[in-house]
Amino acid sequence: MTSISTEPRTCSVARTLEIVGEKWALLAVREVFLGNRRFDEMVRKTGAPRDTMTARLKTLVAEGVLERRPVSEHPPRFEYRLTEAGLDLYPVIVSLMQWGDRHLTNGEAPPMVLTHRCGHPLGAVTTCSSCGEPIHARDVRPTPHRDSLEGN
Amino acid sequence: MTSISTEPRTCSVARTLEIVGEKWALLAVREVFLGNRRFDEMVRKTGAPRDTMTARLKTLVAEGVLERRPVSEHPPRFEYRLTEAGLDLYPVIVSLMQWGDRHLTNGEAPPMVLTHRCGHPLGAVTTCSSCGEPIHARDVRPTPHRDSLEGN
DNA sequence: GCCACTACGTCCAGTTATCGGACTTACTGC
DNA sequence: GCAGTAAGTCCGATAACTGGACGTAGTGGC
Numbered sequence: 001m002t003s004i005s006t007e008p009r010t011c012s013v014a015r016t017l018e019i020v021g022e023k024w025a026l027l028a029v030r031e032v033f034l035g036n037r038r039f040d041e042m043v044r045k046t047g048a049p050r051d052t053m054t055a056r057l058k059t060l061v062a063e064g065v066l067e068r069r070p071v072s073e074h075p076p077r078f079e080y081r082l083t084e085a086g087l088d089l090y091p092v093i094v095s096l097m098q099w100g101d102r103h104l105t106n107g108e109a110p111p112m113v114l115t116h117r118c119g120h121p122l123g124a125v126t127t128c129s130s131c132g133e134p135i136h137a138r139d140v141r142p143t144p145h146r147d148s149l150e151g152n
Numbered sequence: 153m154t155s156i157s158t159e160p161r162t163c164s165v166a167r168t169l170e171i172v173g174e175k176w177a178l179l180a181v182r183e184v185f186l187g188n189r190r191f192d193e194m195v196r197k198t199g200a201p202r203d204t205m206t207a208r209l210k211t212l213v214a215e216g217v218l219e220r221r222p223v224s225e226h227p228p229r230f231e232y233r234l235t236e237a238g239l240d241l242y243p244v245i246v247s248l249m250q251w252g253d254r255h256l257t258n259g260e261a262p263p264m265v266l267t268h269r270c271g272h273p274l275g276a277v278t279t280c281s282s283c284g285e286p287i288h289a290r291d292v293r294p295t296p297h298r299d300s301l302e303g304n
Numbered sequence: 305g306c307c308a309c310t311a312c313g314t315c316c317a318g319t320t321a322t323c324g325g326a327c328t329t330a331c332t333g334c
Numbered sequence: 335g336c337a338g339t340a341a342g343t344c345c346g347a348t349a350a351c352t353g354g355a356c357g358t359a360g361t362g363g364c
Contacts, residue, residue, distance in 0.1 A: 023174070038311075116291060201324065
């Protein structure tokens with residue numbers, strides 16, 4: 001009964017990273033968001049080794065992020081599509097892109113600009129679903145818990 | 153002149169992933185957001201091998217995401233703090249957590265709940281900075297570019 | 305029919321990274 | 335002096351990644 005089990009923390013971040021916490025996995029997902037759903041295209045546009053891409057796609061499919069479906073019987077051809085869960089990864093991709101645009105383009109224009117249907121270049125703001133305010137780390141606390149996050 | 157250079161795509165997502173595109177890197181950052189700034193704490197709470205944590209912290213510091221500062225001279229002790237750039241990673245962490253909460257807790261309560269200063273449990277919505285609307289992949293297009301993303 | 309080409313992988317061998325556990329150094333507190 | 339903590343380092347075994355060649359199933363041109 002005396003469960004002294006300290007740590008590793010079980011947390012949704014860790015769980016999510018077990019699935020998409022690797023460069024090629026996320027880049028594959030990025031490509032599908034950009035409309036490139038075919039194996040060879042993903043390999044070319046991401047630069048991933050074919051073997052690695054095969055492995056990543058396999059787990060993404062197994063975990064329900066992508067769906068592999070045949071698009072042609074006779075030349076046997078397949079495409080990978082985002083499932084509902086996969087589509088929900090969009091904020092992850094967008095926030096990674098946002099961060100790179102802000103901190104990794106030294107002065108230069110970002111390598112790709114996304115345009116929102118409102119007509120403006122996409123800037124992403126993560127907001128609180130309850131109050132609508134932009135979220136800052138300092139305004140958030142873990143639930144009744146020993147771990148504090150005072151300061152930064 | 154005829155630059156036939158096809159691909160690998162240069163994109164902010166890829167660049168960002170070169171720095172934080174690995175499980176332990178992101179989990180280290182998560183810990184710092186949660187207020188745990190010391191080496192041993194990060195190792196325990198993340199479950200990362202000490203060696204790997206050392207390596208990740210080194211690159212995070214080199215890339216300007218974290219800052220390593222001494223907190224005590226005499227027992228030589230250090231802590232890792234988020235830089236401005238590091239703080240900007242919050243949306244990434246939050247959206248990963250959000251995704252896990254939504255897709256990886258089968259029915260059960262999420263392992264950690266964050267409370268926003270507005271008093272409500274944090275739900276994150278990624279919105280367009282121009283029009284304020286929540287962003288959906290289908291409402292976004294890459295700038296004047298051959299790649300389409302019709303369908304999903 | 306034959307050749308060239310594409311798509312979607314697999315196979316291989318060499319290199320690199322990860323892992324867990326033990327060990328080191330520099331202290332403090334009893 | 336002895337136990338304990340913090341922050342790493344070192345090590346050997348295993349696993350993962352990498353680039354390039356190869357395989358297979360088809361198409362289209364001539």
